[in-house]
Amino acid sequence: MKTCLVVDDSSIVRKIARRILEEMDFQITEAEDGEQALEACKDAMPDAVLLDWNMPVMDGYEFLGNLRRLPGGDVPKVVFCTTENGMDHISRALHAGANEYIMKPFDKDIVAAKFQEVGLVALPEQSSI
Amino acid sequence: MNPPDYEYLRKLLKDHSGLDLSADKQYLIESRLLPLSRKCGVSGIGELVQKMRGGSSLIIAQVVEAMTTNETFFFRDRVPFEHFRDTIMPEMLKARAGRKSIRIWCAAGSTGQEPYSLAMSLKEMGAALAGWRVEIIATDLSTEVLEKSKSGIYSQFEVQRGLPIQLLVKYFKQNGELWQINPELRAMVQHRQLNLLHDFSQLGVFDILFCRNVLIYFDQDTKISIFGRLAKAMEGDGFLVLGAAETVVGLTDVFKPFPDRRGLYRPSGARAASPQAATSMPKIAAMAGR
Numbered sequence: 230m231k232t233c234l235v236v237d238d239s240s241i242v243r244k245i246a247r248r249i250l251e252e253m254d255f256q257i258t259e260a261e262d263g264e265q266a267l268e269a270c271k272d273a274m275p276d277a278v279l280l281d282w283n284m285p286v287m288d289g290y291e292f293l294g295n296l297r298r299l300p301g302g303d304v305p306k307v308v309f310c311t312t313e314n315g316m317d318h319i320s321r322a323l324h325a326g327a328n329e330y331i332m333k334p335f336d337k338d339i340v341a342a343k344f345q346e347v348g349l350v351a352l353p354e355q356s357s358i
Numbered sequence: 359m360n361p362p363d364y365e366y367l368r369k370l371l372k373d374h375s376g377l378d379l380s381a382d383k384q385y386l387i388e389s390r391l392l393p394l395s396r397k398c399g400v401s402g403i404g405e406l407v408q409k410m411r412g413g414s415s416l417i418i419a420q421v422v423e424a425m426t427t428n429e430t431f432f433f434r435d436r437v438p439f440e441h442f443r444d445t446i447m448p449e450m451l452k453a454r455a456g457r458k459s460i461r462i463w464c465a466a467g468s469t470g471q472e473p474y475s476l477a478m479s480l481k482e483m484g485a486a487l488a489g490w491r492v493e494i495i496a497t498d499l500s501t502e503v504l505e506k507s508k509s510g511i512y513s514q515f516e517v518q519r520g521l522p523i524q525l526l527v528k529y530f531k532q533n534g535e536l537w538q539i540n541p542e543l544r545a546m547v548q549h550r551q552l553n554l555l556h557d558f559s560q561l562g563v564f565d566i567l568f569c570r571n572v573l574i575y576f577d578q579d580t581k582i583s584i585f586g587r588l589a590k591a592m593e594g595d596g597f598l599v600l601g602a603a604e605t606v607v608g609l610t611d612v613f614k615p616f617p618d619r620r621g622l623y624r625p626s627g628a629r630a631a632s633p634q635a636a637t638s639m640p641k642i643a644a645m646a647g648r
Binding site: 314315316319329331332338339343345346352 | 431435436437514515518519520522523524526527532535
């Protein structure tokens with residue numbers, strides 16, 4: 230089973246993301262800020278990170294920079310999931326090593342599409358009509 | 359919805375657009391026509407049908423449009439676009455090296471996600487296409503969706519379905535909550551209103567034809583007739599791309615499946631059989647009915 234670290238300071242967002250990702254067969258761990266997330270990655274590198282931008286203590290952007298410098302930190306697919314919906318933020322995130330970017334609000338279809346995009350889940354056999 | 363209303367809508371849609379709804383598509387009618395009812399200021403589908411029976415051609419046109427508009431997103435199903443990049447275009451670059459021009463038809467262009475996905479794929483091929491002229495013609499039954507396609511403007515929700523973030527950054531411009539595809543890509547796509555039931559020979563001859571998730575709505579005889587006319591609108595060494603749930607097998611022999619590429623077909627060179635001839639062959643009809 231693939232693992233996904235959900236990083237968001239909102240417990241409601243974490244809960245929604247957990248429900249969506251568990252349905253997609255991911256095993257979930259949670260973190261409330263970048264620092265907690267970094268500790269979690271040092272313990273066990275996840276396959277995926279769903280990452281908020283604005284958080285107390287350490288924000289998502291800083292976390293991403295730190296993650297990519299860790300041994301094995303280039304492995305996890307990092308998908309931002311944030312209300313920072315401007316082109317400038319998206320460009321910065323990609324430059325810092327993010328693999329995909331979800332603009333909030335999000336739903337199950339968007340999460341599934343973005344996780345397919347980075348190869349974390351298989352494509353459905355065929356689409357519905 | 360009461361059964362007489364359902365039957366009325368089925369027959370009307372069949373006559374006006376060729377759309378062939380099976381008996382279990384109430385949900386589809388409700389999901390498409392309830393929003394339209396609100397838009398028209400009537401209480402529900404019953405009242406909408408009443409106005410249609412009363413002869414309101416405006417409402418009839420809107421109902422046909424609402425029912426025949428497909429859900430669509432960028433790089434939908436992905437596989438056809440991999441075929442386009444890895445199989446179709448390499449073959450076409452060889453086969454058309456003399457004239458250096460390629461014509462592509464999106465026969466159910468809808469709100470533009472498919473033709474613009476092809477346009478982006480072409481841009482991503484970069485130097486391989488330098489000096490080539492590639493035309494993309496997007497047609498659709500609905501003028502409303504064609505207008506949206508022309509504008510190239512999509513909601514935040516729409517640009518997050520199937521479109522890799524790198525391509526969003528590269529080919530779109532942000533305007534508040536909306537995203538517009540670059541003028542250069544918009545200029546690559548021409549738009550025409552077209553009903554596939556009518557003659558389309560004036561569009562000319564194409565090398566590549568995307569005709570996905572539109573023929574599913576037609577009955578067998580109509581499908582056979584459309585396949586016959588599509589084959590005539592294609593170069594002999596062209597490519598036809600159908601939707602994941604569609605096939606020509608058992609319906610017509612004017613196209614043949616391309617080996618090991620699901621959804622990809624080429625003209626076979628066979629002449630189109632008339633619908634009557636096809637239905638008089640019980641074996642073929644039985645296969646197609648599966």
